[in-house]
Every structure is written in structure tokens, then in C-alpha cells.
Amino acid sequence: MILYFRERHDLIAPALHPEEKTRLEALQTMCVLDTPPVHELDRVTRMAGRLFDVPIALVSLVDADRQWFKSKVGLDAPQTPRDISFCGHAILAPGALVVRNALRDVRFADNPLVTGEPHIRFYAGQPIRSLEGQPIGTLCLISPQPREFSDTDAATLRDLAAIVEQYFQQQESFMRAHRAERELAHTQTLFEKTFEHAGVGIAIVSTEGQWLRVNQQLSQMLGYTEAQLLAKTFQDITHPDDLPKDLALVGQVLAGEISTYTLEKRYFHADGHVVWILLTVSLMHDEFDKTRSFIAIINDISQRKIMESELLTLQGELEQRVMTRTLELSTAVAQLREEMELRSAMQQSLQLEKERFRLTLANATDAFIELDPQGNVTAWNQAAEQVLGWTRDEVLHQPVRDLIIPPALRVSGRKGFDQFIDTRPSDHRHMQFPALRKDGSEFPAELTLAENTIEGQRIVNAFLRDISQRKADEQEILSSRWRLRLLTDNMPGLICHVDEHLHYQFTNRTYENWFGGSNGSLIGKHMLEVVDETAMTVAGPYIAQALAGKQVSYENCVTRAEGTRYTHTTLVPDIRGDGYVQGFYLLSQDITERKNLENRLAFEAEHDPLTGLPNRRAFMRILHDTIARSRRTALGVALLFLDLDGFKQINDTLGHEFGDKVLQTFATTLSHTVRETDVVTRLAGDEFTIILEGLDSPEGAASHVASKVLARIAEVSHIDGKVVALRSSIGIATCTGACMLTAEQLLAVADAAMYRAKASGKHTFAVN
Incomplete structure (x- = not known):
């Protein structure tokens, strides 16, 4: 196998980090370069060498042109050039850089650290970062032998690097804090010198106006000692005419609307005379104790104000002299010009008047005739x-x-x-x-x-x-009015026109009949003189909407001599061409029969026709509302479920008609036994309920009512001339405090208790 190695000039140097300047600033901030080794890091590098069985383990910091080793095991050199460093490449990677065999990696095959000492073949470097995330160096492993590096190895290296990274971040935090302390001390010293030796008044003032600190110049300016000023507020020595504007600007600064303000104002000197000052105020935030205060720069401008006043007086006198002389000259010239212009104007006016009169007559739509005293x-x-x-x-x-x-x-x-x-x-x-x-x-x-x-x-x-057309129009208007009157007087609805001041302008015969008028007697009257106060209270908001230009409809209840009547009313705004609302038209329909029918149907829908008591539908609604009130008031609720004992036998032996009379008697007895605020209902057949609410002791109150009911119905001995013995079994369900049961659950509990009462011998009650 033949390996090809590039020449030295083909060496690939590591690129600069995209945020190189920021990265180097973070490194310099830590002040760790060229410092002695530290035991904490040396322990980590020794541990890394043993864990990964490598001869070299380093904590490397990548400087501008070098990599410097803060901690090292197995290497004598303190640093190497950055352009041949492996770590220079590693800090560019988001995670660990692993080179298993440097001879086979084109980036490092010609690197002198590979071709020469320490003959690097294997390299693994995990970046370590500053507080802001900038890579400042690595924890790296080096071996002269190629090797594999598993995911577990990478995780272990990352954990060790985290320990190294924590050390450097702590060092960075410490150095930042130390630098901030030095800068703060310098700033404080500079402020103190400026505060005490400034040629202007300087003060620190609380947001409430209390002087917290003042310099010597301000004390001299106002004639107070420092202690005297600190016992006062700026409001105490501000001229009352200047205080509102000053406080308004303070409010704007505190609200964040402005950051600073400048104001010319007056202070009272300790001896009572006025001192004019130029005030500049800014808000300070103390990040240490989270307080706010004002810093005020105060310049004495009293002398400038005196000079301005004198200049204004002198300027006024000079202007007055110039005006007087100018007026004298102008008067003479004006009199001469006026005399000349008056003659010319009179002639022009006369000629213009003649022409205007001629044109007026020539273009007038009316016939103009001029006559002599004889009528010619x-x-x-x-x-x-x-x-x-x-x-x-x-x-x-x-x-x-x-x-x-x-x-x-x-x-x-x-x-x-x-x-x-x-x-x-x-x-x-x-x-x-x-x-x-x-x-x-x-x-x-x-x-x-x-x-x-x-x-x-x-x-x-x-x-x-x-005036032929006018006469024709007048006749047409009279005819239209007659037709309108004829039409509206024969309509069943109430019609009227009311102006914006609520005075009647027109009423039809039906409207007059309703409210006791006749032959236009309501015209000109205010609505409050005609319509009862209750009805006007209801109509008021709708009238306001109509006068605002909106058509509205509503239902109302009107009191008349023959009784209460219900109406459906529509208000139509009377809007002029220019948009002004000059009143409204009113059209009302008598809906009394419809309302009575609706009310009767609503009553029948929720009441038992035999006993007149609320039926099951009404019972469930009332019980829901009672429980809701109990949850709001935290007062107890009780439900009594009553069943008429032996009612089936009464029906079978004496007939259903007599059974109905028994149910009516039972219902009447129950209603007369309980409070007005308690609710008696008939669910169905011989089943009745009583709802009790607002109870401090629900079980005691319900038991008391049940005992009264049993006693009262036992007193009934005759119905329609026939001997009877009424008996009832009562089941009681209670909720103490805010009731958390539903209406259905409470009814089921009371029903179960009723069956327990029946099982106990009837004509008794049981509490669940």
C-alpha cells in the first residue's frame, strides 16, 4: 500500500473563527494566559490520560497566533503555533473533533506535529466555551497510535471538558466582577469630585421631592445650610406659580414619557427673596437597592433675568417712542389721503350703486314698477x-x-x-x-x-x-294634511310626532283617545304631561337613541284608566336634509291580548293545572337556581320529598274526582304550613316537594318543617263531607354550607330518603 503525503507548503492551517474578535476578547477577559498551572485542571488532564489510555492530555487555549497549554500531561512544550495546531480546527466544530489517523486526513497528513514530534496519529478535542458561548480552547487527547473513538468515549470526553469549562467560566465571572468593581469605584470617585467642586448647584432628590444630597454651591446659592435643605422638599422652596408646571414634568419623567426636562423657575432664598434658576432634571435608577431618585443641575440665572427685564423695559420705551412719532406722521398722511379717497370713493360708490340697482331690477324675478304720486x-x-x-x-x-x-x-x-x-x-x-x-x-x-x-x-x-304656484302648493299641502289626518285617524295604532324637546306636534285620534285628549288638545304638551312616569322611564333610553338618529323598537307597559295595557312601539327619527334630528315619529300597537296570552301560556307551562303549584319543570329550574344561590351565599339548602300514603286506595274506592280534591287539599295544607320564601311543588301524581333555602342548620330546619307538615295534614278529617285520614311519608336531603350537589342528585337523595320513611312505617320522615 502506497500513501501519498503532500509537501509542507500544502499544509491546511485552521481558519479564523467567524467571531474571532469577540472570542479573543472573552479569552483575554479571563486573564489566564501565561499563568501557572492549577491543580483542578491538572487533575482533569491526568484523569483523561488514564481513562482513555493516551500518553498526552492537554487543556489548550487558542490565542491569536498560538495555542498555549494551561494544563498538560505527557508534553513538555508550553505552546505551539496556531497555524499547525489541531485545536485551532477543533474550536470551529460544534462538538468534538476526532481524528482517528492523522496520516489519512488531508488536513493533518503534512503537519509537522504528525511528521515529527510528538508524531500525532490520534487526536480528540472537545471545545470549551466562555459564558457567552465563544470557543476559547479544548480539552484534547493525543496518541502516536491510530485508534477508534466510540460515542461513549465522546460522551466521557464531553463530561470532562464540562468540568474544565466550568473552571474557566468561573474565572471569567470573577474577572468581570472585579473589573466592574474597579470601574464603579472610579466612577464613584469621579462623581464625588464633580459633585463637590462643580460650579453649579447639584442635588439628588427623592421621587417625592425630598432633598437627599446637595453640594456646597447649591447651599450658597439658596442661603441654606446643607442640613436645612435636607430637612425640606423642593416643593417647600419653589414659587407657587412655578410649582404646577414643575410637578407635571416630574410626573412625565416618572411615567416614562420623557427622560429629562429643563425648566426656568423660581426658588425662595433663605432670606425670602426670589432666586431665578435654570433647572435640568434626570431620573436615576439604583440597580443595587432598586430605588429611583432625581439628579438635578441648578444654575443661578437671576442676573440674566434682571438684564432681560431691563432690556425689555428699554426696548418697550424705544418702541413706544417710535410708535408715537410714526403715528403722528401717519395721521397727517392718512388725513390727506382720506380726504382724496373719500371723494373718489363716493363717486365710485354712487356709480356702483346705480349699476347694482340697474342689474338687480333687470334680473329680478319679481315685476318692478315705479310710479309717480298720480299712479302713472x-x-x-x-x-x-x-x-x-x-x-x-x-x-x-x-x-x-x-x-x-x-x-x-x-x-x-x-x-x-x-x-x-x-x-x-x-x-x-x-x-x-x-x-x-x-x-x-x-x-x-x-x-x-x-x-x-x-x-x-x-x-x-x-x-x-x-303667486300662482304658491297658492297651488298651499292648496296641495292642505289637501295632503287632510288626507294624512283622515288616514291616521282611522288606523288602529297610536301615531304621533314629537319634536326634539319632547313636545307633541301631531297626534292621531287613537293616540288622543288613549290619553284622554281630543281635537288636537295634546299638541304642544310635553310627553311627561301625558304619559305616566313609569312608561316614560322605560321609553327614555329608546327616545335618546331616536334623537341620536337611530330607529328603535321596544315594548312598554302603559297605565290607563281602564287598566294596564301593553304596547309595541317603533320610534323613527325625523332627520332634516342637513342631518339634524328635529324629533321623531311614534307608532304604537296595542299588544295587550297577545301579552296576556303569552303570560297565561308561560304560567300554564310551569304550573300544575289541578293544584296551581309549580310543576316538575318549574321545580327543576327553581332547584337549580336555589343551589346556585347556596354556592354564592354559603348558606344551606334542604329538599323535602313527600308522598301521600294510601292515595291509590282513595282513588280506587272513592273515585278519581274525590282523589283530585284530596290532592288539592294536600297542596293547600302544604302551602299554608311553610314560609312564603319556601317553594311547594307537585312533581306528579301524589308526589310533592318543598324547597327550603338560606339555612344555617339545614337538617334541623328541615326536620322542624317535616314535623309541622305531618301534624297539619293529620288534622284534616273531612274532605267534601267525607271522613278521611291523610298521611304522608317524607324524605329529606340537605346540603350544609355551599351546596355542591346538582339538582338531580339532591332530588335522588330525597327520593331515597322518602322510601326509607315508608319502610319505617309511613307517616314519618327520614333524613339522608
């Missing part, structure tokens, strides 16, 4: 031509009464115009009359007359509007 037309706009059919040229200087007033009304129209001219009213005069068009047709018109005087001459302005 002097102006006639385009709208007048369109409305009345006459052109301006046709009507100028013509009497207006002959143009727009029908012949039958001209005499009275002339008298009215003359009266208007003679009285010279200060306000406008309005009237409606049938106006005449050029073609002889008539239309409803509204006329507004106003008198003006221009350059000493009286004129009358008349605005005439065709």
Missing part, C-alpha cells in the same frame, strides 16, 4: 314685461290701475293707492289680489308698495309677484 308708470323692468305681457314702451306714463287691476276692482284700487300716498307710511304695504295680464287673463298676485324721495321728488316702488 315711470319704470317697468323686464320681469314686469314677462309677467304682465306689456312692454316698457307701452306702459310708460300710463295709469297702473288700468294695466294690472281688473275693471271690477279699479275703483277700490284707486282709493287704496290714494290713501297710501296721503298717509305716507314709513313701512312697506303688502296686499294680495287677482292681477290682470295684457291678454285679459287673471292670476293671483302679491303686491308690495314702498315710498321713497329722490332729489325732493316722491316716487312709489311697487314689486309684484305671481
Whole structure:
């Protein structure tokens, strides 16, 4: 067999670790390189040599350019270059690096440690790591003979390496702690020097405001001794006008909203005068005792504030002088300009007013007619031509009464115009009359007359509007209202409209009949004046929703003279085009018959028709609720299960009708014997129950009730004229304190107890 060995220059040196810088920092932190051997590690390497029967065992630390042996067995050299080291390769592996025969491994065949002393053939190296997981070296085994290395061997090596790794990690922890102590001591010394010799005030303040420590500069600044300040809080010496803002910023720092703040504020000096200061505050966390405090830097800015005040005063005086002189000059210039502009403006305004008036008349939708005191037309706009059919040229200087007033009304129209001219009213005069068009047709018109005087001459302005559409709309509205009233008054439901202040705006006849109104007598009244308070309390939340723009429905109970009535009501918001809710419409239906039927059916579903007592269905619901209350209150519960002794014989001999009367008598006797809070039910046939709750001593209370029941039913001697002897067997189940049984379990226990009572001779009770 021929083995091929590469030349020396083909040697594969170990690569650098991906986090080489961090790895070397971890190694340097331990301060173990070039230090004497330690017994703990030497014992491990000796043990490794013996366990694995190898001549060489090492604790190797891989430095930047060497591997140094902290502990070694079977090797004299203290270190070897890193580029030929096996351990340099081992620290790159996640687990142990095992080389069974180095001559057959291309990485190591040409390695001088293989070709020369110590003639390595077998190598196994387990990485050892720092606290942060960085590989700093290995625990390795070396032999000049090739050999196998099993999984068990690898596990044993890993365990030994863990012991070595623990040593180095302890050393790393110790060195870190030692370095931190040195840095802390240096920082503390630096802080103390800064605190005492700073040219500004420095203080440490508790989160409640108590001065904890102050420097000499702050004491001198405020005139207090250190002891005097430490007996106070910063609130004690802060000007009251500045305190709220300061406390608000303190709150923000404590809440974590800001980390620091700077504030100009005032302190009171020991002699009472005010000291302006610039305050900078930060929050400190003491990691040792987990406390928090503030550090405050305080600069005296009183002199700066005095200078600022003086500068502001001087600036104000200078500005006032400039303003006075400027005002004097401006006033003179303004007066001259005002005189010139006033004349020009008056002319422009007059011209603009004329143009505006002309355009207004030309584009007005109403007919404009100007008259002289005799009633002749002097102006006639385009709208007048369109409305009345006459052109301006046709009507100028013509009497207006002959143009727009029908012949039958001209005499009275002339008298009215003359009266208007003679009285010279200060306000406008309005009237409606049938106006005449050029073609002889008539239309409803509204006329507004106003008198003006221009350059000493009286004129009358008349605005005439065709109100044909308005009249038609008014008639349509009246017709719609009549139809709406007719429709709503004949509906069986209650209908009304209420404004946002809860005043009635509309009510139909049914609504009025319900609440004692007639012919609109409820209009304008507040709902509280009409509807009873209880019903309004129920309706209140729904009315609020309707006024918020939401349609809602609800059922209510209304008290009327003839009794209580139930209604189903729908509220529909009355929303304007701009979104404003100006009230709501109310539609109610009388559902009294339906509610009475529902209530009757609900009663029948849970009550025995013969005795009127709750039936088995109601019994189970009531018992469930009773047990639930017992668990909340921790008070006891008792259940009595009663069976009528000899009832079958009564039925067989005296008939079922008489048997029913016996059951009714039995039920009545039970109901009259127990408390109002106790519940008597009929389960079926001659089986009855009594539920007792809120008991401090359930067994004693139940036994007392059972004895009373047996005594009372024994007193019954005649039913419907016939001699009877009523007897009952009673089974009792109890729960002391919070009952943890289910309703079904409690019933089963009471049933079993009842059968025990029957077996004991009947007409007695038994307790389970």
C-alpha cells in the first residue's frame, strides 16, 4: 500500500473563527494566559490520560497566533503555533473533533506535529466555551497510535471538558466582577469630585421631592445650610406659580414619557427673596437597592433675568417712542389721503350703486314698477314685461290701475293707492289680489308698495309677484294634511310626532283617545304631561337613541284608566336634509291580548293545572337556581320529598274526582304550613316537594318543617263531607354550607330518603 503525503507548503492551517474578535476578547477577559498551572485542571488532564489510555492530555487555549497549554500531561512544550495546531480546527466544530489517523486526513497528513514530534496519529478535542458561548480552547487527547473513538468515549470526553469549562467560566465571572468593581469605584470617585467642586448647584432628590444630597454651591446659592435643605422638599422652596408646571414634568419623567426636562423657575432664598434658576432634571435608577431618585443641575440665572427685564423695559420705551412719532406722521398722511379717497370713493360708490340697482331690477324675478304720486308708470323692468305681457314702451306714463287691476276692482284700487300716498307710511304695504295680464287673463298676485324721495321728488316702488304656484302648493299641502289626518285617524295604532324637546306636534285620534285628549288638545304638551312616569322611564333610553338618529323598537307597559295595557312601539327619527334630528315619529300597537296570552301560556307551562303549584319543570329550574344561590351565599339548602300514603286506595274506592280534591287539599295544607320564601311543588301524581333555602342548620330546619307538615295534614278529617285520614311519608336531603350537589342528585337523595320513611312505617320522615 502506497500513501501519498503532500509537501509542507500544502499544509491546511485552521481558519479564523467567524467571531474571532469577540472570542479573543472573552479569552483575554479571563486573564489566564501565561499563568501557572492549577491543580483542578491538572487533575482533569491526568484523569483523561488514564481513562482513555493516551500518553498526552492537554487543556489548550487558542490565542491569536498560538495555542498555549494551561494544563498538560505527557508534553513538555508550553505552546505551539496556531497555524499547525489541531485545536485551532477543533474550536470551529460544534462538538468534538476526532481524528482517528492523522496520516489519512488531508488536513493533518503534512503537519509537522504528525511528521515529527510528538508524531500525532490520534487526536480528540472537545471545545470549551466562555459564558457567552465563544470557543476559547479544548480539552484534547493525543496518541502516536491510530485508534477508534466510540460515542461513549465522546460522551466521557464531553463530561470532562464540562468540568474544565466550568473552571474557566468561573474565572471569567470573577474577572468581570472585579473589573466592574474597579470601574464603579472610579466612577464613584469621579462623581464625588464633580459633585463637590462643580460650579453649579447639584442635588439628588427623592421621587417625592425630598432633598437627599446637595453640594456646597447649591447651599450658597439658596442661603441654606446643607442640613436645612435636607430637612425640606423642593416643593417647600419653589414659587407657587412655578410649582404646577414643575410637578407635571416630574410626573412625565416618572411615567416614562420623557427622560429629562429643563425648566426656568423660581426658588425662595433663605432670606425670602426670589432666586431665578435654570433647572435640568434626570431620573436615576439604583440597580443595587432598586430605588429611583432625581439628579438635578441648578444654575443661578437671576442676573440674566434682571438684564432681560431691563432690556425689555428699554426696548418697550424705544418702541413706544417710535410708535408715537410714526403715528403722528401717519395721521397727517392718512388725513390727506382720506380726504382724496373719500371723494373718489363716493363717486365710485354712487356709480356702483346705480349699476347694482340697474342689474338687480333687470334680473329680478319679481315685476318692478315705479310710479309717480298720480299712479302713472315711470319704470317697468323686464320681469314686469314677462309677467304682465306689456312692454316698457307701452306702459310708460300710463295709469297702473288700468294695466294690472281688473275693471271690477279699479275703483277700490284707486282709493287704496290714494290713501297710501296721503298717509305716507314709513313701512312697506303688502296686499294680495287677482292681477290682470295684457291678454285679459287673471292670476293671483302679491303686491308690495314702498315710498321713497329722490332729489325732493316722491316716487312709489311697487314689486309684484305671481303667486300662482304658491297658492297651488298651499292648496296641495292642505289637501295632503287632510288626507294624512283622515288616514291616521282611522288606523288602529297610536301615531304621533314629537319634536326634539319632547313636545307633541301631531297626534292621531287613537293616540288622543288613549290619553284622554281630543281635537288636537295634546299638541304642544310635553310627553311627561301625558304619559305616566313609569312608561316614560322605560321609553327614555329608546327616545335618546331616536334623537341620536337611530330607529328603535321596544315594548312598554302603559297605565290607563281602564287598566294596564301593553304596547309595541317603533320610534323613527325625523332627520332634516342637513342631518339634524328635529324629533321623531311614534307608532304604537296595542299588544295587550297577545301579552296576556303569552303570560297565561308561560304560567300554564310551569304550573300544575289541578293544584296551581309549580310543576316538575318549574321545580327543576327553581332547584337549580336555589343551589346556585347556596354556592354564592354559603348558606344551606334542604329538599323535602313527600308522598301521600294510601292515595291509590282513595282513588280506587272513592273515585278519581274525590282523589283530585284530596290532592288539592294536600297542596293547600302544604302551602299554608311553610314560609312564603319556601317553594311547594307537585312533581306528579301524589308526589310533592318543598324547597327550603338560606339555612344555617339545614337538617334541623328541615326536620322542624317535616314535623309541622305531618301534624297539619293529620288534622284534616273531612274532605267534601267525607271522613278521611291523610298521611304522608317524607324524605329529606340537605346540603350544609355551599351546596355542591346538582339538582338531580339532591332530588335522588330525597327520593331515597322518602322510601326509607315508608319502610319505617309511613307517616314519618327520614333524613339522608
